[in-house]
Amino acid sequence: MSALTLAPPDVMIPVAARLATVDKETHDTFTLTLAANSREQELPAFAPGQFSMLYVFATGELPISISGDPAERGKLVYTVRSVGKVTHALVTSRPGESIGVRGPFGTAWPLKESYGRDVLIVAGGIGLAPLRPAILHVLRHRGDYGRLIVLYGARSPQDLLFRKQLSAWNYVPDTLIINTVDYGGLSWRGNVGVVTTLFRHVRLQPARTTAMVCGPEIMMRYVVRELLARGLSDEDIHLSMERNMKCAVGFCGHCQLGPYFVCKDGPIFTYGKLKRWMDRYEL
Amino acid sequence: MIKSKNLVETLKEHAFLAGFRPAHIDRLAAMAHEVHFERDQVIFREGDESSFFYLILSGKVALEVTALGKTLRVQTLREGEELGWSSAMETSSKHFQARALTVVRALAFDGARLREACEQECAFGYALMRRLLSVVASRLQAFRLQLLDMYSPEGPKTS
Numbered sequence: 243m244s245a246l247t248l249a250p251p252d253v254m255i256p257v258a259a260r261l262a263t264v265d266k267e268t269h270d271t272f273t274l275t276l277a278a279n280s281r282e283q284e285l286p287a288f289a290p291g292q293f294s295m296l297y298v299f300a301t302g303e304l305p306i307s308i309s310g311d312p313a314e315r316g317k318l319v320y321t322v323r324s325v326g327k328v329t330h331a332l333v334t335s336r337p338g339e340s341i342g343v344r345g346p347f348g349t350a351w352p353l354k355e356s357y358g359r360d361v362l363i364v365a366g367g368i369g370l371a372p373l374r375p376a377i378l379h380v381l382r383h384r385g386d387y388g389r390l391i392v393l394y395g396a397r398s399p400q401d402l403l404f405r406k407q408l409s410a411w412n413y414v415p416d417t418l419i420i421n422t423v424d425y426g427g428l429s430w431r432g433n434v435g436v437v438t439t440l441f442r443h444v445r446l447q448p449a450r451t452t453a454m455v456c457g458p459e460i461m462m463r464y465v466v467r468e469l470l471a472r473g474l475s476d477e478d479i480h481l482s483m484e485r486n487m488k489c490a491v492g493f494c495g496h497c498q499l500g501p502y503f504v505c506k507d508g509p510i511f512t513y514g515k516l517k518r519w520m521d522r523y524e525l
Numbered sequence: 526m527i528k529s530k531n532l533v534e535t536l537k538e539h540a541f542l543a544g545f546r547p548a549h550i551d552r553l554a555a556m557a558h559e560v561h562f563e564r565d566q567v568i569f570r571e572g573d574e575s576s577f578f579y580l581i582l583s584g585k586v587a588l589e590v591t592a593l594g595k596t597l598r599v600q601t602l603r604e605g606e607e608l609g610w611s612s613a614m615e616t617s618s619k620h621f622q623a624r625a626l627t628v629v630r631a632l633a634f635d636g637a638r639l640r641e642a643c644e645q646e647c648a649f650g651y652a653l654m655r656r657l658l659s660v661v662a663s664r665l666q667a668f669r670l671q672l673l674d675m676y677s678p679e680g681p682k683t684s
Binding site: 430458 | 540585587588589596597598599600601603605606626627663666667670671673674675676677678680
């Protein structure tokens with residue numbers, strides 16, 4: 243193994259940050275804000291799309307994408323769905339408690355490369371969380387980009403994340419936000435249908451569009467089909483992958499996907515890099 | 526109410542008919558009449574005889590299914606989409622209930638006349654059926670994905 247792949251030792255040591263707020267987004271999803279523990283401590287900057295390893299002391303550590311505004315320094319924001327022991331411990335932690343943080347790690351959404359281009363965001367479920375920093379960046383630098391289109395699908399109206407923000411973003415010029423849910427009750431008057439059905443309602447300019455996609459892998463597979471059918475190239479489609487990340491620095495190999503380690507070569511990949519490896523059995 | 530000349534233009538611009546031959550557009554225009562539905566109006570019910578085929582011009586329609594005493598919205602349709610493809614099948618009845626979620630403006634086509642036109646001119650019938658098949662295929666695909674329940678905390682259903 244080359245020396246370059248060995249992580250410096252401090253990357254493996256969590257830094258204790260203070261849990262500032264815990265906000266309920268949906269019945270099982272919460273947004274956590276971490277702040278510095280002291281005046282001397284400075285929380286690291288991050289690029290949209292990156293993740294941290296969050297450590298609940300005495301419970302365990304897991305990778306969580308950063309969902310906050312990259313321009314807001316001094317805090318780190320994460321949106322976490324409570325689905326297991328560590329995530330449950332995270333979302334039931336109380337403000338003031340310490341959470342261990344390593345990172346940020348991984349590749350970022352191609353925001354510099356997308357200057358002057360239309361940005362198409364396609365998100366499913368909790369997949370909106372890692373895309374929110376990219377959306378916030380584009381909104382903050384609105385003049386640097388073409389149209390911003392966000393297509394977002396969730397399981398039900400109760401599962402839609404950041405609902406107030408989504409509504410507010412729709413009023414920004416050249417910005418189109420369309421939500422849909424897989425199942426709607428009679429009180430829901432919005433769109434019903436999987437996220438791929440929303441493509442019928444947008445007209446893309448494939449040569450000048452960069453797509454950023456995050457959600458369950460099966461959703462991304464069908465979204466990619468729609469994007470390719472509309473003329474986007476493999477290199478203009480960017481996907482955020484999820485694997486069993488442990489060390490987060492390409493050392494342990496738990497998150498290997500074909501020739502890549504998702505933690506350090508990803509989590510954001512172009513479809514061109516991934517297409518041989520997506521949906522391969524036991525990969 | 527749309528005048529007959531404008532009706533042709535309206536049909537030409539409708540996404541469902543993109544690439545349709547002008548002569549076929551004229552044929553459809555001769556059969557079309559404009560209809561309006563009020564918010565919450567049931568356009569047709571599951572099991573109804575499939576009498577009309579609609580091209581939605583504005584507004585939003587929900588497809589609903591009732592099971593175990595509950596009504597579930599399974600898809601919404603908007604301008605540029607079609608509603609009531611089963612009217613193209615002689616022996617078919619409506620598979621879902623359709624309800625206007627907003628005020629809806631549409632062009633309606635009598636299913637029997639539409640089928641007759643397809644029989645009379647096979648090229649027209651083939652062009653229309655190709656589009657309908659595409660709609661049916663994409664809805665089938667969408668329903669398959671819905672059945673997987675992709676966003677479930679347990680992950681997609683695989684068995």
